[in-house]
Amino acid sequence: MLAMNYRGPYRVRADRNKPMPRIEHSGDAIVRVTRSCICGSDLHLYHGLVPDTRVGTTFGHEFIGVVEEIGEAVQNLKVGDNVLVPFNIACGKCVFCEQQLYGNCHESNPEATAVGGIFGYSHTAGGFDGGQAEYVRVPYADVGPMIIPEDMDHDNAVLLTDVFPTGYQAAEMGGIKPGDTVVVFGAGPVGIMAAKSAWLFGAGRVIVIDHLEYRLEFVKNYAQCEAYNFRSLEDPVLFIKKTTDWLGADVCIDAVGCEAAGDAMQTITGRKLMLQAGSATALHWAINSVKKGGIVSIVGVYGPTGNLIPIGNVVNKGITIRANQASVKRLLPRLIEHIQSGRIDPKQIITHRIPLEEVSDAYHIFSAKLDNCIKPILIPPSARK
Amino acid sequence: MMKNTEQDYSHIKGWGFDADPLDVPSYPMKKRTENDNKGMIWERPPQQPELVEVLHSNERPGLTAVFGTPNPPAGLSGKIRRFAFRYSESMIRHWLLLLLADRVNVMEGVHQDIRSGHIPDFFGELGGKAELKYNKAGLIRKVALGVLVGVVAVACLRRKNE
Ligand SMILES: [Zn+2]
Ligand SMILES: [Zn+2]
Numbered sequence: 001m002l003a004m005n006y007r008g009p010y011r012v013r014a015d016r017n018k019p020m021p022r023i024e025h026s027g028d029a030i031v032r033v034t035r036s037c038i039c040g041s042d043l044h045l046y047h048g049l050v051p052d053t054r055v056g057t058t059f060g061h062e063f064i065g066v067v068e069e070i071g072e073a074v075q076n077l078k079v080g081d082n083v084l085v086p087f088n089i090a091c092g093k094c095v096f097c098e099q100q101l102y103g104n105c106h107e108s109n110p111e112a113t114a115v116g117g118i119f120g121y122s123h124t125a126g127g128f129d130g131g132q133a134e135y136v137r138v139p140y141a142d143v144g145p146m147i148i149p150e151d152m153d154h155d156n157a158v159l160l161t162d163v164f165p166t167g168y169q170a171a172e173m174g175g176i177k178p179g180d181t182v183v184v185f186g187a188g189p190v191g192i193m194a195a196k197s198a199w200l201f202g203a204g205r206v207i208v209i210d211h212l213e214y215r216l217e218f219v220k221n222y223a224q225c226e227a228y229n230f231r232s233l234e235d236p237v238l239f240i241k242k243t244t245d246w247l248g249a250d251v252c253i254d255a256v257g258c259e260a261a262g263d264a265m266q267t268i269t270g271r272k273l274m275l276q277a278g279s280a281t282a283l284h285w286a287i288n289s290v291k292k293g294g295i296v297s298i299v300g301v302y303g304p305t306g307n308l309i310p311i312g313n314v315v316n317k318g319i320t321i322r323a324n325q326a327s328v329k330r331l332l333p334r335l336i337e338h339i340q341s342g343r344i345d346p347k348q349i350i351t352h353r354i355p356l357e358e359v360s361d362a363y364h365i366f367s368a369k370l371d372n373c374i375k376p377i378l379i380p381p382s383a384r385k
Numbered sequence: 386m387m388k389n390t391e392q393d394y395s396h397i398k399g400w401g402f403d404a405d406p407l408d409v410p411s412y413p414m415k416k417r418t419e420n421d422n423k424g425m426i427w428e429r430p431p432q433q434p435e436l437v438e439v440l441h442s443n444e445r446p447g448l449t450a451v452f453g454t455p456n457p458p459a460g461l462s463g464k465i466r467r468f469a470f471r472y473s474e475s476m477i478r479h480w481l482l483l484l485l486a487d488r489v490n491v492m493e494g495v496h497q498d499i500r501s502g503h504i505p506d507f508f509g510e511l512g513g514k515a516e517l518k519y520n521k522a523g524l525i526r527k528v529a530l531g532v533l534v535g536v537v538a539v540a541c542l543r544r545k546n547e
Contacts, residue, residue, distance in 0.1 A: 127453030364512020
């Protein structure tokens with residue numbers, strides 16, 4: 001079958017000879033992919049920053065498709081169902097799944113205990129192949145996948161697998177109270193959805209900080225927020241202090257993660273020399289520009305090793321930090337309601353539809369921020385007829 | 386500018402819809418159950434048969450009920466990976482060894498490609514076509530810089546030899 005194939009940092013290709021996935025466990029399903037996205041966190045893999053990303057791996061944790069085959073224990077799905085598949089692989093039974101911490105399942109990733117299994121996200125997240133392919137193996141098919149509601153646009157469905165839930169959970173973890181000033185670092189797809197979601201929790205002011213003009217322009221229109229380019233601010237922290245009556249923001253959201261720009265020391269030690277798990281500039285700014293007693297919410301992806309972050313300021317300012325991979329399954333019912341009522345229309349962030357065969361170009365366009373790309377989706381040949 | 390809580394936000398679709406902390410999917414905390422604090426006791430899903438080598442963190446006993454099977458450890462990179470898994474996730478050497486294995490694995494990938502008669506198309510794999518289409522100026526600059534560096538290097542070497 002046709003599938004994306006990782007060959008090394010910045011090098012991927014569409015491979016026609018990838019073996020078809022098989023049922024390997026009684027709870028598995030095989031899904032024929034109809035749409036998959038490239039995610040900002042795929043870029044960390046693409047850039048070679050995530051340990052144990054093996055050559056030959058297929059990425060892609062954001063996909064929807066049609067059930068082609070089911071294991072003997074699968075009860076909730078049948079062949080032919082249109083499903084959206086959350087990026088977390090979760091058993092639904094372990095102590096963490098019981099708490100609805102589906103991103104932290106203890107029965108889906110043998111390689112590491114900190115994070116649960118994730119489709120196409122290196123062996124550090126369980127070694128599963130992802131959905132940037134024609135077919136994908138979906139373990140625990142009774143737990144994660146959800147039948148796409150009849151009236152739902154499939155472009156919205158694919159954004160429910162990660163981007164919208166992650167942005168929403170970022171806002172939710174911020175504990176926003178009505179009237180709060182919320183600052184979102186990063187105007188990528190997740191930052192955009194976090195800014196949009198902040199209003200649902202009653203934010204009084206939403207400010208987004210990024211360095212790419214086209215993204216700032218986009219988020220300003222889509223999320224009706226204020227948007228500033230940190231390249232044109234001498235000091236983003238000072239700017240936020242000044243604009244919040246010198247107290248700081250009530251809630252700061254890090255929607256950037258380990259490849260942040262904007263601080264030379266972080267960039268050199270984190271991205272060039274890899275002496276820390278990527279650059280923590282956004283987190284740094286979030287901690288320093290939140291008000292005392294405020295909440296910092298992290299959904300940006302960081303590696304498992306250490307980072308240089310101002311922990312002293314966390315203590316001295318009495319900051320609450322909340323962070324996690326989104327528990328997609330927990331959030332789906334509410335988010336579907338938001339889409340169906342028209343409060344949010346996530347599909348508007350999709351800017352590029354690219355044939356799966358052109359995956360090398362798709363990655364390059366997204367990674368190099370060419371052609372004003374916000375969110376690219378890949379369409380396999382069988383879904384284009 | 387100070388925030389103004391008296392402001393009218395009705396122009397923002399859905400404003401305040403999830404403002405009630407008792408009516409959002411999890412705030413302020415996740416669902417707790419009577420199984421908390423009982424350790425690794427739950428009804429485990431059936432075990433996936435281990436048909437390929439699967440490395441597992443030494444911070445847990447054995448394998449999880451399911452796991453991915455593509456690209457099992459092999460070759461020199463596989464040896465390094467096996468060695469890395471002697472150390473816990475809190476040891477930096479665990480991760481640095483895995484990153485080292487990744488770099489070795491890239492070389493193995495090129496070697497494997499060539500051995501199976503597939504000459505890797507580096508230009509295409511790096512997204513060269515997209516670069517040509519959307520960033521021709523940037524590509525020309527990069528190529529020109531490369532040529533310049535080459536010419537200077539050759540010139541320097543010549544001078545040294547003279
Ligand atoms: Zn994603
Ligand atoms: Zn679980």
